[in-house]
Amino acid sequence: MKPLLQPGDELLVDVRAYRQSSPNVGDIVVLQHPQEQNLQIVKGVTAVTTAGDCFVQGNNPSASTDSRTFGYVEGRFILGQVVCRFF
DSSP, rough: OOOOOOOTTTEEETTTTTTTSSSOOOEEEEEESSSOOTTEEEEEEEOOOOTSEEEESSSSSSOOOHHHOOOOOGGGGGEEEEEEEEE
């Protein structure tokens, strides 16, 4: 399967999306990598706990660092929701 996002794609991100609520399964989010402070990554939400922690996965599993590597992501690491992409 071809990855949803390609190098050079530009994203429109709603940084206010999760101020009042947690992400939903299926949302595409921008988050601060939980192990590398200066790295922002884009992943899909595949599960959300009642505490608002998210399990995130990339759509290219063989080349993606995601929750399978670093576990659930706390809500404070979620920076916003991708609402549009331009390519």
